[in-house]
Amino acid sequence: xxxxxxxxxxxxxxxxxxxxxxxxxxxxxxxxxxxxxxxxxxxxxxxxxxxxxxxxxxxxxxxxxxxxxxxxxxxxxxxxxxxxxxxxxxxxxxxxxxxxxxxxxxxxxxxx
Amino acid sequence: xxxxxxxxxxxxxxxxxxxxxxxxxxxxxxxxxxxxxxxxxxxxxxxxxxxxxxxxxxxxxxxxxxxxxxxxxxxxxxxxxxxxxxxxxxxxxxxxxxxxxxxxxxxxxxxxxxxxxx
Numbered sequence: 001x002x003x004x005x006x007x008x009x010x011x012x013x014x015x016x017x018x019x020x021x022x023x024x025x026x027x028x029x030x031x032x033x034x035x036x037x038x039x040x041x042x043x044x045x046x047x048x049x050x051x052x053x054x055x056x057x058x059x060x061x062x063x064x065x066x067x068x069x070x071x072x073x074x075x076x077x078x079x080x081x082x083x084x085x086x087x088x089x090x091x092x093x094x095x096x097x098x099x100x101x102x103x104x105x106x107x108x109x110x111x112x
Numbered sequence: 113x114x115x116x117x118x119x120x121x122x123x124x125x126x127x128x129x130x131x132x133x134x135x136x137x138x139x140x141x142x143x144x145x146x147x148x149x150x151x152x153x154x155x156x157x158x159x160x161x162x163x164x165x166x167x168x169x170x171x172x173x174x175x176x177x178x179x180x181x182x183x184x185x186x187x188x189x190x191x192x193x194x195x196x197x198x199x200x201x202x203x204x205x206x207x208x209x210x211x212x213x214x215x216x217x218x219x220x221x222x223x224x225x226x227x228x229x230x
Contacts, residue, residue, distance in 0.1 A: 033217075043150075043203060045221035091155060100146060100207070100219060102156045 002027045002094050006103035013082045014111050020067075021077045021106050023092030030054075034068065035093040036077045038086075039105075048090070051075065082110045114140045116208050118222035125196055126230055133191045133225045135206030140220075141186035142208035147179075150203045150224075162189055196229040203227075 003026045013019035025034070036048040051059045051068050058066050063083075067076045079086055087110045092103040115138040125131050135145060144163050148156040160176075162168035162183035170176045178200075180192040189208075193200055203226050209219040 037221075042223075043205075044223050045156075045205065045207075095219065098144070099158060099161055101158065104155045 002029075002032075002096065002099075002101050004092055004094050004101050004103040006092055006106050008106045009104070010107045010109070012109040012111055013079075015082055015084060017082055018078060018080045019082055019108065021079075021090055021092075021108065023075045023077070023103055025073050025075065025092070025094045027073070027094065027096070029096055031096070033095040034066075034075045035095065035100075036064070036066070036075075037091045037093060037102075039089040039091060041088075045091075049077065079108075084110050084112060086110050114138070114208075114210075114218065114220045116142075116206065116220045116222040118204075118206055118225050120225060121223060122226045122228075124228045124230065127197050128195055130192055130194045131196055131227060133193075133204055133206075133227075135189045135191070135208070135222050137187045137208040137210070137220070140208075140210050141212050142189070143186070143211045144209045145183055145189035146207045146209070146219075147181060147189075147191050148205045148207070150205060152203075156205060159191075193227065196227070198229045201227055201229045 005024045032053045034051045038046045049061045049064050063080045065078045089105045091105045094101050117136045119134045147159045150156050159174045160168045160170045164186050168181035183189040205224045206222045
């Protein structure tokens, strides 16, 4: 079974600064998808960014970008120009054809 | 993005009763639906995966007789917690995945259901 590891339970960053959240995963498959989800206090899961494993180019979405290292099975999220609204739980997720697994999450606090 | 609804959003029940939670994909056909459980300050734990018209596949440690899942159509899946007990109190989240149309291979999450068993 696939496993996803987020080794940073909590992180904080000053507003307008940059922060990187770490994620590693373990799989024997070659085709899969990786995601970062944001879960605010409302607990609605919000997709932040998605990466297809077959694509070498790192995905970017405005202030959010990833560093995907397939050989190292690493998938970190960089948030640039952090905003107060970025405060939330962030989950890294692995998806193959039949299921999706989540990491333990990182609680990010953006300080004014 | 596509919309997934869950009903009810919040439910309180007495110990020993059964509770049904509905998960609907509102504007797309869901090939597969997933049910997750989330305890406070913890991650989402996959409970089961269901494909339309077939039996659900449960994760190890999840009692299939206690958590009944039905995926009768491409837009509706239900989770029934039978003979609920206080330890079943949790936040339940469904998600729907499709291999059709413009949302191919996307996965969309419902807003969750908070279950409290007294």
